[in-house]
Amino acid sequence: MEVRIQTVTRRYRDEFFKAYEGVYSSREEAKAFYNRFLENGWISCAWKKDKLVGVLAWTPRETVKNGLAEIVEIWVAIEERGKGIGERLIDHALKKMQKYYHRFGCELQKVMLFTGGSDEFSAARALYEKKGFRAVATIPQGVLDNPYGVDLLYVWQINA
Numbered sequence: 617m618e619v620r621i622q623t624v625t626r627r628y629r630d631e632f633f634k635a636y637e638g639v640y641s642s643r644e645e646a647k648a649f650y651n652r653f654l655e656n657g658w659i660s661c662a663w664k665k666d667k668l669v670g671v672l673a674w675t676p677r678e679t680v681k682n683g684l685a686e687i688v689e690i691w692v693a694i695e696e697r698g699k700g701i702g703e704r705l706i707d708h709a710l711k712k713m714q715k716y717y718h719r720f721g722c723e724l725q726k727v728m729l730f731t732g733g734s735d736e737f738s739a740a741r742a743l744y745e746k747k748g749f750r751a752v753a754t755i756p757q758g759v760l761d762n763p764y765g766v767d768l769l770y771v772w773q774i775n776a
Contacts, residue, residue, distance in 0.1 A: 685724060685727045
């Protein structure tokens with residue numbers, strides 16, 4: 617079955633929030649967090665028929681002239697992992713980021729993301745490294761919102 621990758625629009629808002637039921641303490645909490653991403657087109661989603669099977673949310677960081685964006689969240693449904701969906705989400709989001717920065721006469725220069733340092737995240741880290749992201753810092757447990765262990769900061773840099 618074909619998986620389509622697209623930017624979330626108002627048309628898919630209800631399906632998007634339905635997929636997040638149970639992830640956050642309430643649907644309202646999910647809405648509060650994601651509305652700014654939805655309103656600005658900063659969420660790439662993977663759909664299989666009408667089922668949401670992957671999400672990548674990103675946001676510009678600092679001023680646009682600095683060319684820095686952050687991937688805030690990326691996930692793929694467990695049953696869909698290993699099928700290239702995460703890679704397609706990253707590719708889609710990078711194109712959207714570049715268009716966003718071009719709109720302001722600037723260039724996307726770097727993309728950052730945080731991920732877990734435990735073995736549970738080894739497949740995600742392998743994907744990021746395959747796409748050209750490099751680990752540049754280790755964040756000890758408890759320093760950020762990482763009560764379950766060490767986090768890693770990854771950066772993708774154009775012309776690095």
